[in-house]
Amino acid sequence: MQTQYEQDQQTSVTSFDAIVIGAGVGGMYALHHLRDELGLRVRGFDGASDVGGTWWYNRYPGARVDAPSTPFYAYTFSAELAQEWSWSETQSTSAQVRTYLEHVADRFDLRRDIAFETWVDDAFFDERAQRWMVQTRDGTMYSARFLVCAVGALFVAHRPDYPGIDEFTGECYHTGRWPHHPVSFAGKRVGVMGTGSSGIQAIPEIAKTAEHVTVFQRTPQYALPARNRPMTDAERSAYQADWQDHRMSMRRRGGWPFATSKLRANEATAAERQARYEEMWALGGMNLMINSYVGAIVDADLNNEISDFVRGKIRQTVKDAATAEKLMPDYHIGTKRIILDNGYFETYNADNVSLIDLRRDPIESFAADRVSTQSQEIPLDMLVLATGYDAVSGSMLNLNPRGRDGMPLQQKWAERFDTHLGVSVAGFPNMFMIHGPGSPGVFFTMPLGAELQVQWVGQCIRHLDGNGHGTVETTPAAEQAWDAQIQAIANKTLYPKTNSWYLGANIPGKPRQFLGHLAGSQYFDQLTATAEADFAGFVFEPAAGS
Numbered sequence: 001m002q003t004q005y006e007q008d009q010q011t012s013v014t015s016f017d018a019i020v021i022g023a024g025v026g027g028m029y030a031l032h033h034l035r036d037e038l039g040l041r042v043r044g045f046d047g048a049s050d051v052g053g054t055w056w057y058n059r060y061p062g063a064r065v066d067a068p069s070t071p072f073y074a075y076t077f078s079a080e081l082a083q084e085w086s087w088s089e090t091q092s093t094s095a096q097v098r099t100y101l102e103h104v105a106d107r108f109d110l111r112r113d114i115a116f117e118t119w120v121d122d123a124f125f126d127e128r129a130q131r132w133m134v135q136t137r138d139g140t141m142y143s144a145r146f147l148v149c150a151v152g153a154l155f156v157a158h159r160p161d162y163p164g165i166d167e168f169t170g171e172c173y174h175t176g177r178w179p180h181h182p183v184s185f186a187g188k189r190v191g192v193m194g195t196g197s198s199g200i201q202a203i204p205e206i207a208k209t210a211e212h213v214t215v216f217q218r219t220p221q222y223a224l225p226a227r228n229r230p231m232t233d234a235e236r237s238a239y240q241a242d243w244q245d246h247r248m249s250m251r252r253r254g255g256w257p258f259a260t261s262k263l264r265a266n267e268a269t270a271a272e273r274q275a276r277y278e279e280m281w282a283l284g285g286m287n288l289m290i291n292s293y294v295g296a297i298v299d300a301d302l303n304n305e306i307s308d309f310v311r312g313k314i315r316q317t318v319k320d321a322a323t324a325e326k327l328m329p330d331y332h333i334g335t336k337r338i339i340l341d342n343g344y345f346e347t348y349n350a351d352n353v354s355l356i357d358l359r360r361d362p363i364e365s366f367a368a369d370r371v372s373t374q375s376q377e378i379p380l381d382m383l384v385l386a387t388g389y390d391a392v393s394g395s396m397l398n399l400n401p402r403g404r405d406g407m408p409l410q411q412k413w414a415e416r417f418d419t420h421l422g423v424s425v426a427g428f429p430n431m432f433m434i435h436g437p438g439s440p441g442v443f444f445t446m447p448l449g450a451e452l453q454v455q456w457v458g459q460c461i462r463h464l465d466g467n468g469h470g471t472v473e474t475t476p477a478a479e480q481a482w483d484a485q486i487q488a489i490a491n492k493t494l495y496p497k498t499n500s501w502y503l504g505a506n507i508p509g510k511p512r513q514f515l516g517h518l519a520g521s522q523y524f525d526q527l528t529a530t531a532e533a534d535f536a537g538f539v540f541e542p543a544a545g546s
């Protein structure tokens with residue numbers, strides 16, 4: 001009997017060595033590395049009409065990188081690329097990131113091997129042929145020995161399921177699916193639901209022109225000042241001159257290029273600590289968390305003190321005391337994604353902004369032109385959903401590849417999102433994930449993290465080919481040990497004490513499991529060690545026909 005692949009050879013299936021799904025930060029580099037550095041025949045697919053991935057979609061007003069310092073949210077694999085590109089601000093806009101990624105695509109001639117506006121509807125592993133079969137929405141079949149899923153940690157938009165929400169006839173946009181046409185808020189009554197990074201970046205911008213903005217807040221958040229400003233020439237040239245050092249520092253320091261504080265909170269007086277928090281606040285909020293004292297995300301007392309400090313700042317900023325109280329966060333700072341803001345709390349001092357605390361006044365239903373909470377009716381012309389994502393695991397489940405015995409990933413991951421090293425899933429041979437569950441992903445600088453994972457994938461493919469193997473995959477035992485490590489690291493911190501998307505808590509019914517590896521440097525050491533140990537934790541099968 002012929003394999004699916006052999007049958008397809010007689011029809012019109014185009015074959016590649018590797019198929020890369022996703023043309024965002026991870027997929028672009030995967031294409032470049034596998035094609036230009038390993039010499040493989042590679043085809044990329046993306047549903048969007050250009051490169052950028054998450055950045056292609058996230059065009060809402062105010063969208064910016066939410067990492068501390070922009071020059072470091074960039075690729076590091078090419079010295080020339082690092083030398084020739086200049087970032088203009090310390091916190092880049094989404095548009096600037098897209099321009100950069102478009103430049104990367106031009107410079108490395110990536111687009112010629114990416115099929116845009118091409119959704120992958122199906123991907124399954126043909127065990128006899130040892131190949132992945134991939135079907136795009138127009139019914140075309142492709143095959144490849146390796147499937148690289150760079151489908152994004154923040155891709156599947158989460159839309160709340162309030163009664164009547166689909167009957168709302170005003171304009172309605174999700175921040176993660178922002179339209180490409182200009183959106184005007186002028187003269188409109190805009191409701192913004194969600195106060196994560198996206199909502200907190202968008203609200204001050206929308207309030208500049210809207211007639212009225214009503215913010216629907218479920219969990220009050222800490223937001224720390226981004227202190228965005230133009231990059232100076234001196235900073236740019238220092239970064240470019242020391243680029244290799246920065247790269248190595250980021251690799252060693254969990255994605256953050258600078259040395260962090262070695263100061264111990266218990267060796268300082270309360271007054272000294274307050275002075276240090278003020279200093280860090282003035283430098284930029286992220287410093288408050290990682291540069292004040294050792295252990296802000298581990299030591300509950302220290303964390304409480306920093307949390308109190310930020311609550312005090314919110315009280316000082318928001319003039320109306322009742323509004324300020326509604327904005328008071330009550331969880332350990334840093335255990336939900338740190339938000340860097342540009343004037344968020346100040347926005348509540350404007351007459352055209354009001355805040356609904358959904359914990360005290362929950363939404364009951366939507367109608368064509370309004371939303372009703374328990375206590376009031378609010379007419380709206382526009383609804384902006386800044387309600388986040390089925391993060392980290394959602395995009396792989398959306399793709400739902402089928403592995404050995406036709407096992408769909410949705411079935412394999414019905415209760416736990418188990419992987420080994422965040423890159424491989426048992427029963428899914430020759431499939432690699434970039435920024436998958438169990439990776440440092442959103443806890444590390446994502447471009448550098450993607451580079452290191454992709455380079456490891458390249459090493460694995462070389463090892464497989466060099467030894468005459470046809471398949472590589474991990475084992476359930478390796479997955480269990482990996483998950484145990486991830487949970488153990490997370491359990492040493494305060495993260496698991498808070499409901500967050502890091503734990504899947506934002507998606508009704510999603511299994512609760514910490515989804516990221518918190519110790520990035522240790523993680524990448526383990527990737528290296530695994531490769532050096534001939535890929536311990538993986539099993540290889542001889543190539544078919546050998």
Ligand code: NA7
Binds near residue numbers: 198
């Ligand atoms: P986030 O951080 O998941 O924020 C989503 C927000 O939407 C958050 O405030 C949620 O409240 C709120 N939300 C979610 N569902 C609902 C419902 N049903 N009703 C009311 N409010 C709701 O997503 P973002 O897009 O802001 O940021 C995602 C990441 O992208 C960000 O960290 C950056 O790295 C880039 P909750 O806190 O869950 O109570």
